[in-house]
Amino acid sequence: MPDKPPFEQVYETHYSQVWRFLLHATADVETALELTSRVFFRALRAWPRYQLSTAAPVEAWLIRIALNEWRRELRRRKLSRFVPLIHLSKAEDESKDLDAHELNAAVEVLEKDEEYRLLRRALASLPQKYETPILLHYFEYMSFEQIADVLGRPVGTVKSLVHRGIARLRQNQGLRESLGLSFSEAEPVTVKEVSP
Amino acid sequence: MKSWEHRLTDTHAPEVEISSHRARLKAKLASGASRHGIVRSPLIVGMLVMVVALAGVTAIHPTWASELLHIILVDERTATAPDGAKVIQRTYQLPSENAGSTTTLVRLEGQDGQITSERAEAGSDALPQSMKDEAEQQVQSGRAKLYLQNAGTFTYEITLSDGRTILYTKGPGESWSISENK
Numbered sequence: 001m002p003d004k005p006p007f008e009q010v011y012e013t014h015y016s017q018v019w020r021f022l023l024h025a026t027a028d029v030e031t032a033l034e035l036t037s038r039v040f041f042r043a044l045r046a047w048p049r050y051q052l053s054t055a056a057p058v059e060a061w062l063i064r065i066a067l068n069e070w071r072r073e074l075r076r077r078k079l080s081r082f083v084p085l086i087h088l089s090k091a092e093d094e095s096k097d098l099d100a101h102e103l104n105a106a107v108e109v110l111e112k113d114e115e116y117r118l119l120r121r122a123l124a125s126l127p128q129k130y131e132t133p134i135l136l137h138y139f140e141y142m143s144f145e146q147i148a149d150v151l152g153r154p155v156g157t158v159k160s161l162v163h164r165g166i167a168r169l170r171q172n173q174g175l176r177e178s179l180g181l182s183f184s185e186a187e188p189v190t191v192k193e194v195s196p
Numbered sequence: 197m198k199s200w201e202h203r204l205t206d207t208h209a210p211e212v213e214i215s216s217h218r219a220r221l222k223a224k225l226a227s228g229a230s231r232h233g234i235v236r237s238p239l240i241v242g243m244l245v246m247v248v249a250l251a252g253v254t255a256i257h258p259t260w261a262s263e264l265l266h267i268i269l270v271d272e273r274t275a276t277a278p279d280g281a282k283v284i285q286r287t288y289q290l291p292s293e294n295a296g297s298t299t300t301l302v303r304l305e306g307q308d309g310q311i312t313s314e315r316a317e318a319g320s321d322a323l324p325q326s327m328k329d330e331a332e333q334q335v336q337s338g339r340a341k342l343y344l345q346n347a348g349t350f351t352y353e354i355t356l357s358d359g360r361t362i363l364y365t366k367g368p369g370e371s372w373s374i375s376e377n378k
Contacts, residue, residue, distance in 0.1 A: 011225060015218055024209050033214065037221050044225055099216040106212040113210050119203060139209040169200045 007047045011040060014062050017140065021063055024139045025070050025132070027120050029106045033098070035073060039066045060149035063140075067132060067150065074128075122169055130165030133158050275304075275346035282307050283344070302363070302375050304344070315363055315375040327374055330356055331364035340364070 018039055023032040042065055055061055111117070123131050136142045136150060144162075148155045198206070253260055272286050288301040304313040331354045334340040344351035348368040355361050363375040 008222075008226070011222060015221075016213065019213070019218075020209070020211070023212060029212075029214075033217050036217070037224075040221060040225055098214060098220070102214045102216055106214055109210045109212050115203070115207050116210055119207050134204065138204040138207075166200045166204070173200075 004050070004052050007044055010043070010047070010058055010062075014059060015040070017059065018062050018066050021136070021140055022066050022070065023110075024120070024135055025067075026073075027110070027124070029103060029110070031073065035066065035069050038069050042069070056149040056152075057146075060146060063136070063142075063150045064152070071128070122172065125172055126165055126168055130161055130168055133161045134165045137162055273346060275344050275349075277304075277312075277344055283312060285344070285346070300375075327356065327362060328364070328372060330354070331362065331374065335364065335366070 015036075019032060019036045022035045022039070023029065026032050026035065039062065043062055046065075050058075050061065056064065123134060126134070133147050133151065136147045137144070142150070144155050144158045147158045151158060269286060269288055272284065275283055275285050277283050284305045284307075286303045286305065288303065289299075299316050302313075302315050303311055306312050331340065331352065334354050335352055340352035340354050342350060343353040343363060344365075349365060351363050351365040353361065354364050365373045365375070367373070
């Protein structure tokens with residue numbers, strides 16, 4: 001049984017993956033920066049309680065925190081539409097004092113990649129239960145077993161979610177084509193959820 | 197046209213890294229700096245909004261909490277007005293201006309929910325017996341106007357000699373009460 005590594009080592013090893021996941025999940029550099037910081041602060045606090053033997057692998061554990069942080073952010077945004085004062089809790093400006101060239105370059109890279117943008121837009125039209133495993137599988141190159149660790153669900157369920165998500169993309173595309181739209185159109189078209 | 201599986205497999209998500217963020221976050225984590233953002237949540241903000249609202253209400257009306265605690269519905273009954281209309285008579289117990297005592301508020305509501313009458317009644321012991329005597333006298337002489345009748349309870353509207361208008365209610369047996377029109 002290996003010793004529990006110091007948190008610094010965990011940070012060095014997994015920073016890129018957490019950042020990349022949040023960048024692709026949010027498709028927004030500033031939000032991803034803010035959420036990445038939150039994830040590692042949360043992980044730092046929880047690290048003393050993390051058990052190597054019983055908990056999910058560190059990578060899955062961190063991505064799960066990141067996913068929860070992103071869901072929390074989505075809920076906050078939804079709530080802020082109804083309670084304007086919720087903006088009190090607006091994310092700190094994490095991009096402040098960062099290298100402006102790096103920031104601009106990052107935004108540019110995301111915007112330039114047309115195929116990625118179209119795919120990202122298509123994925124955003126999916127319910128999150130389909131979007132997340134597809135993101136993890138195709139953009140983060142995680143295996144179904146690893147995704148099962150992140151989501152805390154059986155491998156078979158993860159596979160099914162990925163396949164059903166792709167089927168939904170096909171269905172959405174059919175709907176768009178029938179409307180004469182493509183995924184580059186500004187307005188997303190979503191198919192109403194029928195089954196839970 | 198490529199299938200969605202192929203599109204997803206063939207598209208490589210762009211690799212972007214912001215090393216200045218990575219270094220700064222590492223320094224922050226190492227310094228043990230607290231991060232307020234991670235404990236922020238809509239729930240906490242909602243609670244803050246509520247605390248501010250309650251503080252505001254308290255500043256404007258300091259006794260609101262005690263008044264709220266003392267406003268108790270003590271009785272609710274349906275009665276028939278002299279014109280035949282059904283009314284709901286609700287009796288509330290309110291804190292009185294005099295500390296330690298209460299006022300009874302008798303409110304009559306029509307079937308449509310409209311308040312047709314609202315009268316405050318101080319504790320009956322605070323009302324002079326003379327009011328009751330004068331009211332009883334008017335009832336006996338037939339000068340009192342029947343205001344409300346419900347089972348064995350009769351409420352009369354009485355104009356006293358000093359000009360005040362009261363509601364004099366005679367219940368079953370010897371029970372009675374007076375509502376003063378404030």
